[in-house]
Amino acid sequence: MTEQAMRPQFMGARVKRVEDPRLLTGQARFLDDIDVPGMLEVAFVRSPYPAARIMGIDTKAAKAAPGVRAVIAFEDCPVVLWQKDAYEVGQPVLAHGEVRYVGEPVVAIVAENRYVAEDAAELVTVHYEPLEPVLDMYRSIAENPRRVHENASNVFFYKKYTTKGFDEAFPAAAHHLQETFRTTRQTAVTLEPRGTAAMPDPASGRMTVYASTQSPHRIRGDLAELLGWPENQIRVIVPEVGGGFGMKANTYPEDVVVVWAAHQLRKPVKWVSDRTESLLTDVHARDDIHEVEVAFEDDGRIIAIKDHLMADGGAYPAYPFSGAVGETSLASRVLPGPYQIPYIETEIHCTYSNKTPLGAYRGVWGPIASFVQEGIVDRVARAVGRDPAEVRRINMIRPDQFPFRNAAGMVYDPGSYGESMEEALGLIGYDTFRTRQTELRKEGIYRGIGISVFVEPTAMASSEAGSVGYESVFIRVEPTGKVTAAFGLGPTGQGHETTMAQLIADQVGVNVEDVVILHGDTDSAPFGGGTGGSRSGPIGGGAALVAGREMRQRLVKLAAHLLEAAEEDIELGNGQAWVAGVPDRAMTIQQLAEIAYTHVKRIPAGMPIGLELVARYQPERSVSFSNGTHVAEVDVDIRTGMVQVLNYVVVNDCGRLINPLIVEGQIYGGVAQGIGSAFLESLRYDEDGQLTTTSLMDYLLPEATDVPRMMTKHLVTPSAGEGGIKGMGEGSLIGAPAALVNAVSDALEPFGVMVNRLPVTAEDIRQWILA
Amino acid sequence: MKPATFEYRKATTVADVVQWLKDAPDGKVIAGGQSLVPLMNFRLARPSVLIDINGIRALHHVEYDGSTLDLGALIHHQEIADHPEIQKKFPVLTVAARHIGHWAIRNRGTLGGSLAHADPASEWPAAMVALQAEIDVQGSPGVHRVPASEFFLGYYTTVLEPDEMIVGARVPATGASRIGFAEVARRTGDFALAGAFVEDCLDGTGFVTWFGVSDKPQRIAVALPPARETSWREALEQLTLNDVAEDKIALAIEIAERALKHSALVGAAYFGAHAIRGRD
Numbered sequence A: 001m002t003e004q005a006m007r008p009q010f011m012g013a014r015v016k017r018v019e020d021p022r023l024l025t026g027q028a029r030f031l032d033d034i035d036v037p038g039m040l041e042v043a044f045v046r047s048p049y050p051a052a053r054i055m056g057i058d059t060k061a062a063k064a065a066p067g068v069r070a071v072i073a074f075e076d077c078p079v080v081l082w083q084k085d086a087y088e089v090g091q092p093v094l095a096h097g098e099v100r101y102v103g104e105p106v107v108a109i110v111a112e113n114r115y116v117a118e119d120a121a122e123l124v125t126v127h128y129e130p131l132e133p134v135l136d137m138y139r140s141i142a143e144n145p146r147r148v149h150e151n152a153s154n155v156f157f158y159k160k161y162t163t164k165g166f167d168e169a170f171p172a173a174a175h176h177l178q179e180t181f182r183t184t185r186q187t188a189v190t191l192e193p194r195g196t197a198a199m200p201d202p203a204s205g206r207m208t209v210y211a212s213t214q215s216p217h218r219i220r221g222d223l224a225e226l227l228g229w230p231e232n233q234i235r236v237i238v239p240e241v242g243g244g245f246g247m248k249a250n251t252y253p254e255d256v257v258v259v260w261a262a263h264q265l266r267k268p269v270k271w272v273s274d275r276t277e278s279l280l281t282d283v284h285a286r287d288d289i290h291e292v293e294v295a296f297e298d299d300g301r302i303i304a305i306k307d308h309l310m311a312d313g314g315a316y317p318a319y320p321f322s323g324a325v326g327e328t329s330l331a332s333r334v335l336p337g338p339y340q341i342p343y344i345e346t347e348i349h350c351t352y353s354n355k356t357p358l359g360a361y362r363g364v365w366g367p368i369a370s371f372v373q374e375g376i377v378d379r380v381a382r383a384v385g386r387d388p389a390e391v392r393r394i395n396m397i398r399p400d401q402f403p404f405r406n407a408a409g410m411v412y413d414p415g416s417y418g419e420s421m422e423e424a425l426g427l428i429g430y431d432t433f434r435t436r437q438t439e440l441r442k443e444g445i446y447r448g449i450g451i452s453v454f455v456e457p458t459a460m461a462s463s464e465a466g467s468v469g470y471e472s473v474f475i476r477v478e479p480t481g482k483v484t485a486a487f488g489l490g491p492t493g494q495g496h497e498t499t500m501a502q503l504i505a506d507q508v509g510v511n512v513e514d515v516v517i518l519h520g521d522t523d524s525a526p527f528g529g530g531t532g533g534s535r536s537g538p539i540g541g542g543a544a545l546v547a548g549r550e551m552r553q554r555l556v557k558l559a560a561h562l563l564e565a566a567e568e569d570i571e572l573g574n575g576q577a578w579v580a581g582v583p584d585r586a587m588t589i590q591q592l593a594e595i596a597y598t599h600v601k602r603i604p605a606g607m608p609i610g611l612e613l614v615a616r617y618q619p620e621r622s623v624s625f626s627n628g629t630h631v632a633e634v635d636v637d638i639r640t641g642m643v644q645v646l647n648y649v650v651v652n653d654c655g656r657l658i659n660p661l662i663v664e665g666q667i668y669g670g671v672a673q674g675i676g677s678a679f680l681e682s683l684r685y686d687e688d689g690q691l692t693t694t695s696l697m698d699y700l701l702p703e704a705t706d707v708p709r710m711m712t713k714h715l716v717t718p719s720a721g722e723g724g725i726k727g728m729g730e731g732s733l734i735g736a737p738a739a740l741v742n743a744v745s746d747a748l749e750p751f752g753v754m755v756n757r758l759p760v761t762a763e764d765i766r767q768w769i770l771a
Numbered sequence B: 001m002k003p004a005t006f007e008y009r010k011a012t013t014v015a016d017v018v019q020w021l022k023d024a025p026d027g028k029v030i031a032g033g034q035s036l037v038p039l040m041n042f043r044l045a046r047p048s049v050l051i052d053i054n055g056i057r058a059l060h061h062v063e064y065d066g067s068t069l070d071l072g073a074l075i076h077h078q079e080i081a082d083h084p085e086i087q088k089k090f091p092v093l094t095v096a097a098r099h100i101g102h103w104a105i106r107n108r109g110t111l112g113g114s115l116a117h118a119d120p121a122s123e124w125p126a127a128m129v130a131l132q133a134e135i136d137v138q139g140s141p142g143v144h145r146v147p148a149s150e151f152f153l154g155y156y157t158t159v160l161e162p163d164e165m166i167v168g169a170r171v172p173a174t175g176a177s178r179i180g181f182a183e184v185a186r187r188t189g190d191f192a193l194a195g196a197f198v199e200d201c202l203d204g205t206g207f208v209t210w211f212g213v214s215d216k217p218q219r220i221a222v223a224l225p226p227a228r229e230t231s232w233r234e235a236l237e238q239l240t241l242n243d244v245a246e247d248k249i250a251l252a253i254e255i256a257e258r259a260l261k262h263s264a265l266v267g268a269a270y271f272g273a274h275a276i277r278g279r280d
C-alpha cells in the first residue's frame, strides 16, 4: 500500500447515505412495487390450530370462484424445507397431514389479485381433528403431553460443556446465588414485510425471483435444490429491502410456493405478507430460559457460572437453521461477556413446540446472554453490598490479557472493555448519581442507573448468513473512469451503497460519488454469503478494500508505464494519477481507463485488457469481537409502573469506523429495539396455543416518543483484519435491554426488585411494588 | 388483510344516510375510518354498503354561543385540540384531544366516529359524560337529543339504532367547578390503561368519570376530603370493572388523584408537558 492509501479520504468520514434521498422521498422500489402485466397474487389458508390432524381439504368452491387461477395443497407442491444433516424433521411448504402451529400455511390460492385470493381462501374448508398442543419447554423436554413430531424427540439439540476444574471451584467459592432468567418471544417486525415475486421468462426459460431477503445467493441455491432446477436457471433479484434483522435470512415456505406456482402457471406470481401474517409466521426469537447458579467471593469476584439454557424452537427448525440453536449455543460460549470468570458449566436443551419456528433476530443470542450476564453481576453486587460499577471493575478482563480465552473457550481479540465502561460512566455523571438518587428518593422519585458492558462477536466464519466465511467483489473501472462494484451482500437498510463506495473510492483514487455499488442480483453479483451476523462491514468491507487495492495496483502499473515513472512513485487521488512530487506529470483515471479499454496497444506487456476483476476476502480469524458499554438512566413511576428513559449513553468500539454517521444510526436503531425488548415487545400464546398478539395493537413496538436522545462516543481498537474493521450491526441491541432493565432494578432497589424477565411491563412493576 | 367486498356510496345529506341505512341494515357509516377500516381489513366488520359521510358539510362545525359548545360529528380530534375558543372555554377538551392516538389519527378520526364506536378506553365518550353533554342523533323521524349518560350501553355499544347516525354533540359550559384530566397509556398515543376526568366543585365534593377501567363511562359523585382513597374506592365499586386486580384498582385511584391535581392548575401549567404526554 502506498503511503497515501493509508491516509484515507473517505473511510472514517461522515459521508451522507446515498440511499436516503430515494427512501425519504418515497422513490425506493420495494418488493410490493414490482408489478408486471398479468401478475397474479397469492393468499394462504393458514392453520387456526396449534396442533391438529388434517382429515380432509375441500377446495371445490375456492377453485370455482371467479378470478381464481390455482388452489395448491401439499400434494401439488410436495416440497419439504429440511436441512437433513442437522435435523430429523423438516417443514412441508404446505401442511402435510398435520398442522403444528397457528399460521402454518395449508393451502395457497393464486388469483387475479389479493382481494379475490382472500375471498377464495374463505371458501376452503379444512377438516381438522385437534390434538393437544405442546406449549411448555419443561414439559416438552419430558415429551409431555406428547411429541410434536411422532418420529423425532422433542429435544432436537442437546449440549453440555464444563470448564476443567469447574467441579472443584464452584462449591469452594464463598457465596452462591440462583436465578431463573426468562426472555419472551419477539420478532423482528420489519417495516417492510416479507414477500416474494416470481416471473418465468418464456424466451430463456429462466425464472426471475424477486425476494425480500438478506442472502440473495443462498435463496437461489435453496430454490434450485428444493425444486430440483439448475442454479443458473434462477435469477434472484433483491429490490430495496425495508429491514431484515435476521428474520429475512431464512428461506420460507411461501417463497417456494410462489416460485412453484409461477413455474406451473407460466405467469408472474407475487405474495406479500400482511402484518398479521408477519407476526404469525416470520421467524420468532428470544424464547429462552436460563436457570443460573453463580459462585462468587466476598469482594464480588465471580468464580463460576452454571447455566441451564433452554430455547423453544417452535414446530420446525426454520430453514436452514433453527434460531433456538443459534440463541443457546452462542450464548453458552459468550456468557462470561467481558468478565474474567474462570469457570463455566452449561447445558442446553432446544425443544420443539406447537409454536412458530424460532429463527434469528438481531443480536440472536446476544441480548439474552447480556441480560443474563449483566443481571448476574448486578445480583452479585447487591449480594455483597458493593457498587455495581465496582464489581464490574473487579471482574473485567484487563487490556494486558488479550487475546483472552474465556471459560467457554472463545478467544477475544483486543477490545476496550474497562475503558468503555469508565468513559460511559463519566459521560452519564455516575460519580454524582448516587447522591442524586438518594435525594430524589426522598421526594418519591425512583431513579435508577443500569450498566451493560457487552461483547459482540462479529465477522464470524459462520452465521445466520450461512457458513460462507468470505465475501466477493466484482469491480470495474468503466471506460469513462467511473467505478462500478457488485457485491454478494444483501443489505436491508444498512447503507452498503455508501460505506462500500467509501472504501473503494479511497483505494481507486476517485470521489465517492463516482462509485456505484450493486448488490442483490445473482446475475451480476459474485457469489456471497449475504448480510447477517454483523459481517458485511468487516468481511464485505474487507473484500471491498482488497478489490479496490488490486484495482489500484493495476491503475498504478498502467500509469507508471504511461508516465514513464516507477510504480512506487505513482500516486492516485481525486480521479488522477501523478508522479509523486511532479503533479503536472499526471493523467486522469478517465484517460487511463480509456486506454485500458480502447487504445489497448498502449497497455504494458503482461497486463490484461480492461479494468475488471473479482476479489475475495476471508478474515484469518474466525471471529472478531466488538465491545462497548451502555448506561441507561430511568425513572420508574411506582404508582403507574411506567418507566421513562431519561438519559442514555453508548460508548462503542467497533474497531476502525467506515462511517460514524452510519455506525451511530445502527446504534440508535438498536437501542430503540432494545427499549422494545426491555419494556414492550412480547408475542403471547394463550393456554390453547393461540397467538394473541397478531396486530400492532397488541404487539407493541417502541415509538419515536419512547426513544430518548442518546450520547454516543467511539473508541477504536482495530481488528487484525482488513482495514481494522469490526462488525457492529448487533451490539447496540445486545447491550441495551440489560442496561434498561438493570436501571429498573436499581431504581426499585428499596423494594428489593431484581428484574429477571424481558420484557418488564408496567403491570409487572405495579405488582412488584404492591407485593 | 383485505376487506370483503362492499358497495361504496358517498352521501351529501344526513337524510341520504338515514335512508340508505334503512335500505341496508348491515350498512355502515364511514367517517375517519380509523376504527372501521382496521375492522374491515380483519374482516371482523363486513358491511354490504359503506356510506361515506365526509361530504356532508353541515356536520363539520364548531360553534360556541356563550353557554353551549356545538360540535359537528365530523370534527376531527386535531381540530378540537387546535381550536382557540375550546382551549379558552373547555380547556379539558384540548388536553384530552391531545391524548388521542397520534397526529395522523387525530387528523382523520372524528368526534362522531369515536362516540359511535364507543370504545370504553376512548377519551371522547368519557369527556361527553363528564361534561354532561347531549348527543344529537338523527333517524327517520328527525333529530333527537340523548344525554351522554344514557348514550353508552357498554363495550362498543350505544343506543344508536341501525338506521340512525350521530350528527353532533352539545357541551354545556362548565360553570365554577374545575375539571382536570389524567391518563396513563403504555405508549404515547395508545388507548388508555386508565384515564379520568375529575370535576372539583370546590366545596369538598366533585365528580369522577373514568375511562379504560370499566365497560362504559359513568359520572360518579365523590366526596373530596384531603384523604380521598375511600371516596375513590366507593366510586369504583359503582362500576363494572374490566379487572378487579388490586394493581388495577390502585392505578385507577392514582389516575383520579392526578386528574384532581390537574384540575387545580391554571394557565400554561394546565397545558404543560406534565399534563400532556402526547408530544407528537
Ligand SMILES: Cc1cc2nc3c(=O)[nH]c(=O)nc-3n(C[C@H](O)[C@H](O)[C@H](O)COP(=O)(O)OP(=O)(O)OC[C@H]3O[C@@H](n4cnc5c(N)ncnc54)[C@H](O)[C@@H]3O)c2cc1C
Pocket: B028, B029, B030, B031, B032, B033, B034, B035, B036, B037, B053, B073, B077, B099, B100, B101, B102, B105, B108, B109, B110, B111, B112, B113, B114, B116, B117, B121, B122, B123, B124, B164, B165, B166, B167, B189, B190, B191, B192
Ligand atoms: C393507532 C390508533 C390509535 C388510536 N388511539 C386512540 C386513542 O388513544 N383514543 C381514542 O379515543 N381513539 C383512538 N383511536 C381511534 C380513533 O380515535 C378513531 O378515529 C375513532 O375511534 C373513530 O372515529 P372515526 O371517525 O375514525 O370513525 P370510523 O372508523 O369511520 O367509524 C367508527 C364506527 O363509528 C361509526 N360511525 C362513524 N361516524 C358515525 C356517525 N356520525 N354516526 C354514527 N356512526 C358513525 C362507523 O360506522 C363505525 O362503526 C386510535 C386509532 C388508531 C388507528
